[in-house]
Amino acid sequence: MSRATAAELAALLEPFEGQKGATIDALKQVQARYGYIPEEAIDAVAETLGVSRNTVFGVITYYEFLKLEPPARHTIRYCMGTTCDALGGREILQEITSILGIRVFEATPDGTWHLERLPCFGTCSLAPMMQIDDEAHTKLTVEKVRRIFAERLPGEPAPIAGDGMPAPSEQLVKELEA
Ligand code: FES
Numbered sequence: 001m002s003r004a005t006a007a008e009l010a011a012l013l014e015p016f017e018g019q020k021g022a023t024i025d026a027l028k029q030v031q032a033r034y035g036y037i038p039e040e041a042i043d044a045v046a047e048t049l050g051v052s053r054n055t056v057f058g059v060i061t062y063y064e065f066l067k068l069e070p071p072a073r074h075t076i077r078y079c080m081g082t083t084c085d086a087l088g089g090r091e092i093l094q095e096i097t098s099i100l101g102i103r104v105f106e107a108t109p110d111g112t113w114h115l116e117r118l119p120c121f122g123t124c125s126l127a128p129m130m131q132i133d134d135e136a137h138t139k140l141t142v143e144k145v146r147r148i149f150a151e152r153l154p155g156e157p158a159p160i161a162g163d164g165m166p167a168p169s170e171q172l173v174k175e176l177e178a
Contacts, residue, residue, distance in 0.1 A: 004034055009044040020051050023059045027066055036067040064105075072107045072114035077131040081120030084128035088141070092128055093117075095142045099149045 012033055016026040030041045037060055046053045060066045078093055097103055100113050107114040126138035
């Protein structure tokens with residue numbers, strides 16, 4: 001992913017010049033362009049809006065949807081809802097973190113996997129479940145997640161086959177994350 005140049009950032013942030021109350025909007029604009037908030041954009045936002053770097057950094061760390069790291073190639077959204085939890089969700093999540101060597105909300109150092117969690121997908125009859133990119137994986141067990149990741153690690157290439165069920169819509173995910 002290309003780094004943000006000063007000229008690009010200046011053009012992108014021009015509409016926010018001097019607008020101290022527009023930090024979130026300016027950061028959203030940056031993230032929409034680059035997929036995350038590049039380090040160099042923090043100073044550019046601060047200077048353009050006339051706020052401190054700490055203010056910009058504080059907003060980024062407060063809002064979970066604002067990312068300081070480039071997006072990983074694959075996002076795992078793991079359900080942490082009550083039903084999934086009651087059916088062994090914690091043990092399964094622990095297996096995933098162990099396989100990938102990361103915790104929730106972290107990415108693998110090679111940028112391949114990012115692990116997130118959601119409160120409930122709204123499809124509890126298929127619990128425990130997770131979503132990898134656009135594929136839903138349901139009725140998970142520790143064995144099943146081992147098989148899913150064994151198809152991809154090490155190396156990666158082959159696409160993971162889901163359970164043939166559509167992943168929760170973007171709208172639903174946004175509502176759950178709100
Ligand atoms: S609790 Fe996991 S889908 Fe509802």
